[in-house]
Amino acid sequence: MQPASPPEDILILGAGPAGMACAMELCRAGRGMTMVEKAPQVGGLAKTLQFEEPDGTYRTDIGPHRFYSKNPYLYRFIEDLLGEQWRKVPRHTRFYVRGKFYDYPIRLANVLRQIGIVSAGRMARDFLWERMRSLVHRDPPRTFEEYAVREFGRSLASFNMLQYTEKIWGIPCSQISVDWAVQRIGGLSVFATIRKALFSRSQGPKTLVDSFYYPSRGSGLIYEAIRDRIQAAGSRLLLRTEPIRILRDGLRVTEVTVRTAEGEHAFRPSSVASSIPITRAIELFDPPPPSAVREAAAGLRFRAQVYLFLTVNKPSVTRDNWIYFPDTSIPFGRVSEMKNFSAEMCPAGKTSLFVEFFCFEGDEVWQASKEDLFDRTMTVLERIGLLFRSGVTSVHHIRAAHVYPLYDLDYDRRLTVILEWLDGLENFYAIGRPGRFRYTNQDHSLEMGILAAQSILTGTRQNLDAGAENEYFEKGMLPTAVARQ
Ligand SMILES: Cc1cc2nc3c(=O)[nH]c(=O)nc-3n(C[C@H](O)[C@H](O)[C@H](O)COP(=O)(O)OP(=O)(O)OC[C@H]3O[C@@H](n4cnc5c(N)ncnc54)[C@H](O)[C@@H]3O)c2cc1C
Incomplete structure (x- = not known):
């Protein structure tokens, strides 16, 4: 030595x-x-991977990486490093649930049109019920499930929150600490969401921020x-x-x-x-x-992730930075299109998708082959009509073990x-x-x-x-x- x-x-x-x-x-x-x-x-x-392909250089982050902070010191810290290479990017995100796309942050008209008046009525009823219950039950929530149901009502929580959370963590929401909710969606409430939906200038909690900073490469x-x-x-x-x-x-x-x-x-x-x-x-x-x-x-325990990076032989797949897929019947959780963060992430006239699977190190998804995961991915993307196999020029497979500290x-x-x-x-x-x-x-x-x-x-x-x-x-x-x- x-x-x-x-x-x-x-x-x-x-x-x-x-x-x-x-x-x-x-x-x-x-x-x-x-x-x-x-x-x-x-x-x-937060690294950026780079892939050299016959048609040029493709770059991708490990999933979407928008920068947002309440701390001005950090903006100066990064600006000093990147100068003009740090740009403001508009946020376009959606979620796909029960066969339909929804804007996120929500637009009320869009949601009401998509879910229909009966489901909307059920959500309103459940929400009001929880408000009334909260007048009697004042003990603080202990689990993520308790928090989400109390804050949003059972129907709305089940609609796009509980399933996605279970997908991320791989354990039931009744076993996830409320700390995660407070840290990640703290400040997000039905009222904040509706205020944001009605008054687009309303700042809202950071979950709803509609633009962010992003480095050019x-x-x-x-x-x-x-x-x-x-x-x-x-x-x-x-x-x-x-x-x-x-x-x-x-x-x-x-x-x-x-x-x-x-x-x-x-x-x-x-x-x-x-x-x-x-x-x-x-x-x-x-x-x-x-x-x-x-x-x-x-x-x-840490939760792990496996990713597929697909290079695509066409200029665009979506307008979105990323789309959430909460349904447990869909094997992945999120798809990002890096070109919508910065045009420099891929060659001119091309684009790419980054697909995230959640898993534990060593489990079935962790061990699945690239071909297998690609097949699972494309079965869904083709069914939705987002992308067809013929459009994919290459596939890269990435694993990360220590991604989410499990609360x-x-x-x-x-x-x-x-x-x-x-x-x-x-x-x-x-x-x-x-x-x-x-x-x-x-x-x-x-x-x-x-x-x-x-x-x-x-x-x-x-x-x-x-x-x-x-x-x-x-x-x-x-x-x-x-x-x-
Ligand atoms: C899918 C996804 C999306 C995300 N989206 C966003 C976003 O939109 N905005 C945002 O701000 N953040 C986002 N994040 C979070 C962000 O990536 C992390 O907060 C950040 O990277 C954490 O930095 P860190 O230095 O604390 O830890 P890490 O990034 O995990 O860095 C730890 C480092 O230690 C190294 N290491 C590990 N073990 C050893 C060892 N034994 N010896 C030597 N080195 C070791 C690792 O290789 C790594 O380089 C996202 C993360 C993921 C996974």
């Missing part, structure tokens, strides 16, 4: 948005670091720009590399061993910021954490035990979606990375749990916040 001599002694594990933001913030403060990333490229789940461009900046400043990025041991002396990390293609290297870092899956990090500590922490980590009813108890221990380490900062087991979007992962960097720079640990309503930033903990229109 060779001892390594990093540019500086800060080590960042994982080069997704959280790790890259941490690196950029340190770099801006004149600090160097070594980054360790298992994949062959940076960007994590995919969300990964942000992280490629950071990569270029930190490398130009002398920092080191080790791709296809992973940590295999985190040695600690009490509550202080003293050494991290990583495995590269060339062999093993040992670092003696002053600080470590880690966005690798929290379950993996816990396994790597030597000596191991207390048994309660290990027991808690053993029960955390079952026990996750919070387990996570509290783990984070209490991890956050008690003197020089180890667990950040990001897999690293803190938080269902974050890019914005909150970026915030966590920035906060970890500030903790390292100031020597004072900050609260890394950047949340949806992140008052931490709004109170001015970070400098130079300038609102962007």
Whole structure:
């Protein structure tokens, strides 16, 4: 084993948005670091893949990646990296349920026309019933199902929410924590949806925001720009590399061993910021954490995804950025058309589709062959009339294991035990979606990375749990916040 001599002694594990933001913030403060990333490229789940085909270059994100944040600092952070390559994109999204397409955010006329007066009446009745019940039952909802039914009424919740949620998570909504609803659709209510539908200028909760920022060549461009900046400043990025041991002396990390293609290297870092899956990090500590922490980590699960990327020999399939497919009879959950985010995502006159399947690592969908998944996909797309096999020029198959931290009813108890221990380490900062087991979007992962960097720079640990309503930033903990229109 060779001892390594990093540019500086800060080590960042994982080069997704959280790790890259941490690196950029340190770099801006004149600090160097070594980054360790298992994949062959940076960007994590927000990376952009590139495929060279006979008719040109196709790019795709891992699913749709719109950027939206309440934190002006982040807009400046990205604008500084991308300048004019960061553009505002109108949002067109729909969902396809029970054989019909619906606009999302909803347009009342469109919904009423599609579902008919009887179903609409049933939804209104169920909604009013729940309103009345809420006057009597005031105990807070515990599960996603309770939340959705109380907030929207049983019929509306069943129409486009409960099935899709079960598809994402692979467990019944009665076993999914209400935390997920609060984090992901908090602020979304029948009233907010109707207000938005009636008054298109109404801002509404972020679920309903109707335009977003997007880099010209995919969300990964942000992280490629950071990569270029930190490398130009002398920092080191080790791709296809992973940590295999985190040695600690009490509550202080003293050494991290990583495995590269060339062999093993040992670092003696002053600080470590880690966005690798929290379950993996816990396994790597030597000596191991207390048994309660290990027991808690053993029960955390991630939901995985498998994707198909189809290149298409025609200029357009839809006007949509993405379409949701909640029905459980349809094997995939969402289809995105990357060209509708940016024309630079495919050659002129062509387009592409990105199809998302939800699964657990190792299950039947995870193991299914590309051909099998393609057949399942096309059977549906042809039936709907969206796309025919003859239009598809090539198919790519991608798997991702640690995509969604699974918020079952026990996750919070387990996570509290783990984070209490991890956050008690003197020089180890667990950040990001897999690293803190938080269902974050890019914005909150970026915030966590920035906060970890500030903790390292100031020597004072900050609260890394950047949340949806992140008052931490709004109170001015970070400098130079300038609102962007
Ligand atoms: C289908 C889909 C759609 C999404 N849509 C949006 C959207 O519209 N808007 C939005 O803002 N966000 C969206 N997101 C979420 C966004 O991708 C994540 O919030 C973001 O990527 C999380 O960043 P992170 O750095 O916290 O984690 P990750 O992106 O998961 O990065 C973790 C990094 O650690 C690396 N790693 C893992 N294990 C190891 C190891 N053992 N050793 C070394 N490295 C390791 C991984 O390869 C990865 O690069 C979407 C995500 C998905 C999957």
